[in-house]
Amino acid sequence: MSETHQAQETYAQLRERAELLDAKDELAAKRGEFVLDDTVYLDGNSLGALPANVEARVADVITREWGKLRIRSWEESGWWTAPERIGDRLAPLLGAAPGQVVVADSTSVNVFKALVAAVRIARGDAPDPGPDPARDEIVVDATTFPTDGYIAASAARLTGCRLIPAVPADVPGVLGPRTAAVLLNHADYRSGRLHDLPGLTASVHAVGALVVWDLCHTAGALPIGLDEHGVDLAVGCTYKYLNGGPGSPAYLYVRKEHQPRFDSPLPGWNSHAEPFGMRAEYKPADDAVRGRVGTPDILSLLAFDAALNVWEGVSAAAVRAKSLALTDFFLECVAAYVPEGRVESITPAAHAERGSQIALRCPDAAGVMKRLIERGVVGDYRAPDVLRFGFTPLYVSFADAERAARVLADTLADTLEEAPEEAPEGL
Amino acid sequence: MSETHQAQETYAQLRERAELLDAKDELAAKRGEFVLDDTVYLDGNSLGALPANVEARVADVITREWGKLRIRSWEESGWWTAPERIGDRLAPLLGAAPGQVVVADSTSVNVFKALVAAVRIARGDAPDPGPDPARDEIVVDATTFPTDGYIAASAARLTGCRLIPAVPADVPGVLGPRTAAVLLNHADYRSGRLHDLPGLTASVHAVGALVVWDLCHTAGALPIGLDEHGVDLAVGCTYKYLNGGPGSPAYLYVRKEHQPRFDSPLPGWNSHAEPFGMRAEYKPADDAVRGRVGTPDILSLLAFDAALNVWEGVSAAAVRAKSLALTDFFLECVAAYVPEGRVESITPAAHAERGSQIALRCPDAAGVMKRLIERGVVGDYRAPDVLRFGFTPLYVSFADAERAARVLADTLADTLEEAPEEAPEGL
Structure with missing residues (x-):
């Protein structure tokens, strides 16, 4: 099996997994209560998305x-x-x-x-x-x-x-x-x-x-x-x-x-x-x-x-369960798509030590985040070398997590040879 | 000339004065930039009225x-x-x-x-x-x-x-x-x-x-x-x-x-x-x-x-000139309409010592302010005995000042014998 073939199979498997996880997600309907677009918004740990009733x-x-x-x-x-x-x-x-x-x-x-x-x-x-x-x-x-x-x-x-x-x-x-x-x-x-x-x-x-x-x-x-x-x-x-x-x-x-x-x-x-x-x-x-x-x-x-x-009708336990499932799945997708050693997660793997964001360290983080945002995946950057991705369980889907990892992998592949650039920083 | 006749003449004179002053008011057009109604709003020293563009x-x-x-x-x-x-x-x-x-x-x-x-x-x-x-x-x-x-x-x-x-x-x-x-x-x-x-x-x-x-x-x-x-x-x-x-x-x-x-x-x-x-x-x-x-x-x-x-286009000097003219005129109307000794102004008469509000002391101030508000003149009350009337030059007219004094006189006449009541207090 060629490398390309294998990669396509991985994509297909993870996308199918994302679909299944989203289908079973008891918080999925909450997404409709927010104003969202086709951006993957993973910066809700900085500024939450707009609830539609505000x-x-x-x-x-x-x-x-x-x-x-x-x-x-x-x-x-x-x-x-x-x-x-x-x-x-x-x-x-x-x-x-x-x-x-x-x-x-x-x-x-x-x-x-x-x-x-x-x-x-x-x-x-x-x-x-x-x-x-x-x-x-x-x-x-x-x-x-x-x-x-x-x-x-x-x-x-x-x-x-x-x-x-x-x-x-x-x-x-x-x-x-x-x-x-x-x-x-x-x-x-x-x-x-x-x-x-x-x-x-x-x-x-x-x-x-x-x-x-x-x-x-x-x-x-x-x-x-x-x-x-x-x-x-x-x-x-x-x-x-x-x-x-x-x-x-x-x-x-x-x-x-x-x-x-x-x-x-x-x-x-x-x-x-x-x-x-x-x-x-x-x-x-x-x-x-x-x-x-x-x-x-x-x-x-x-x-x-x-x-x-x-x-309304949301329990903190349900939010936590989805948050951990989302960050687990994102890390799994990153591991599958991004060549080993290209990024390093500084977020603990143990659930008891993990909040609701994943922080990945990579040498040209500012430039990488800028390109991610251009490609519709919004996280933020923290000096000197950290990409932050926040997962808000009320409106982030498993499909979002898969897409973010995939775009990250593509972006890293494209920018391997380029010089670091300034990226906007979130709050 | 009967007392009633004299009073009617005073009303007519002061209302005419108010009209003339409003006609000459270079800030008069600013009133149209606020959301106002037929209330006389003299509580802008507590919460300013809503500018229409907000x-x-x-x-x-x-x-x-x-x-x-x-x-x-x-x-x-x-x-x-x-x-x-x-x-x-x-x-x-x-x-x-x-x-x-x-x-x-x-x-x-x-x-x-x-x-x-x-x-x-x-x-x-x-x-x-x-x-x-x-x-x-x-x-x-x-x-x-x-x-x-x-x-x-x-x-x-x-x-x-x-x-x-x-x-x-x-x-x-x-x-x-x-x-x-x-x-x-x-x-x-x-x-x-x-x-x-x-x-x-x-x-x-x-x-x-x-x-x-x-x-x-x-x-x-x-x-x-x-x-x-x-x-x-x-x-x-x-x-x-x-x-x-x-x-x-x-x-x-x-x-x-x-x-x-x-x-x-x-x-x-x-x-x-x-x-x-x-x-x-x-x-x-x-x-x-x-x-x-x-x-x-x-x-x-x-x-x-x-x-x-x-x-835009407003000078602080023009605002000050109108503010003093408004408070002067209000005091003049109060003196004309309200029987002597019924209220006492604790705001200095000297322009150099006067801000943009008039504070009148009267024994049943809380009850009086409640009735003023019911009658469409909104000021506020400060314990224990002060009626406050704020004059915002951008949207208060001389007609407002005259009407406020007149409604105050009517209210005081009606409530001479009544017991004090609680009134809402402004900020």
């Missing part, structure tokens, strides 16, 4: 709620309470009971609130920075998305803490009686590696510290179990697997039992017990509302609210 | 930029640079040259960035909180909008400063060699009193401290002159006189000469010199971009961008 909802917010009701909408259209109401809608996807999540501000700003508040809770009544407090260390994932590291450094500086960067595997080893708070990512934004949220949370608690989890790269792609695993605080964006739209507001989870001691470094009138009392003295609201600050960004917030409709 | 622009952002281009829009649709590009569009209304304003985050969050950064600049290289730094006092307007006070207290706590509240008139008296930064409101949100921005700025500079101005209640209603008056830092919302929509992102002005030393307590990847370098070390951008933090809220931001179109 446009009409936002038009109504603009023309009726803002245009006609104007100021009355803060009460009559429920704008004022939207951050906590939408937080409660999101909560099941995070494994959180109601009353613990607000949607507002950016992830960076929420990391700051959570980390400073965590340090204060860990220290009890000690003032910050305070004279030589017992707990004066913040541990941060050394491989973190950069913003988290910058914000952790700022929180440490302002609370008089020392910042200790450590890769997640080394975190248990650096914890001790001086640890106040630990900031970790549930999944690595580059490699797609999933970290052990229950185990690391338990390690942090064992030394009497608090943990803040950044869920940007997992919420909406797999079950989180915040309540179940005793997570103290968590943050995340809503524009990746949650499809809230570009720069849609982030969320902040404050565990029920910590709420009375959640002492925000960003206290605003929106987190006041009586916001319209307009009092000079700050008295925080009793519940998750104390995680709010300023006036919520209504257009973006209600776009995200509409985007949450696609989760 | 809906189509946001629909395009959703369907084309997000829906079709998806991740490519961060570059191709200019999303990534929108905060500084739109900041530059806003800058002329603030009296600022380009390259000093970014639009992002809430006012509260920007107050925090500005105030902590101001303290750091005033202290030079001293660490915060640092051992007994020379400058350890933050002065804050004691009559400020509550959020500013809460954030100032948090900034003081985190930088090891003492917080000194003072009413604006007393501010020069509390300044001294220990003053690091001063947070002031350009106009009082309750009374509508305009404070002396050039004079107070000079007083703060005389002791070597920095001033942060909150422009929420003035930008879009009168000339600000940030560059001209040497203001160090300024913040403000975009949803009042700037009509950006509910919770649209706020702005942050960092004077050119301070930018190299602007050391943000909220350093994010968006303010990095090389955001896609994804470096663990934070290196701030050279310019106003260092005022950014997290991913900008694109839908709300671009709605505001569209809302800025209504300023």
